[in-house]
Amino acid sequence: DQQVKQNSPSLSVQEGRISILNCDYTNSMFDYFLWYKKYPAEGPTFLISISSIKDKNEDGRFTVFLNKSAKHLSLHIVPSQPGDSAVYFCAASKAAGNKLTFGGGTRVLVKP
């Protein structure tokens, strides 16, 4: 039973444009959501997080939106840069510090 799903396995975007990554979850007990970025042969790197008491969190070029009623979150990267090319994982937990449940990942390719 996949509780966190990323339905788009890959995304290709032109440099300077917006990248939008989507994530859906089924467990209504999740209250903390994170995005991780992963380069080949490296571990996932924390990117941005959002608590369920918020619907938006912004950090530089990265913004995460949370729609609790739809059990959906998205990550916006604007403007996209070639260095953003990586696999992005959405993750959720029932409380900060508790175990993370990950989606399957979305591979982003930013073309120069």
Place this chain on the structure above:
Amino acid sequence: EAGVAQSPRYKIIEKRQSVAFWCNPISGHATLYWYQQILGQGPKLLIQFQNNGVVDDSQLPKDRFSAERLKGVDSTLKIQPAKLEDSAVYLCASSGRGPGRRETQYFGPGTRLLVL
């Protein structure tokens, strides 16, 4: 600040052999996690330690996998005997206060295991 360290980075073994992975978390992080990431999937939690106690090992295949964190710092994950389906990247993470004062998990580079 040093990150999470893992060794070895790569390991190739034959099925039915045993293998062990080592992890050194970020200094001061009390919580340590081991994840298994199969190719094309997201990481899946195997075991979570709080200091040297196990918090969650519900998804650890206990007939062949074992893990310990004896002094509440370093940890080892062992597989004995290995099966072909154990081929994966084994990620270690530790958690501490991150941005916004919520605990964030920080990952090591992983150990890539290939079982032949």
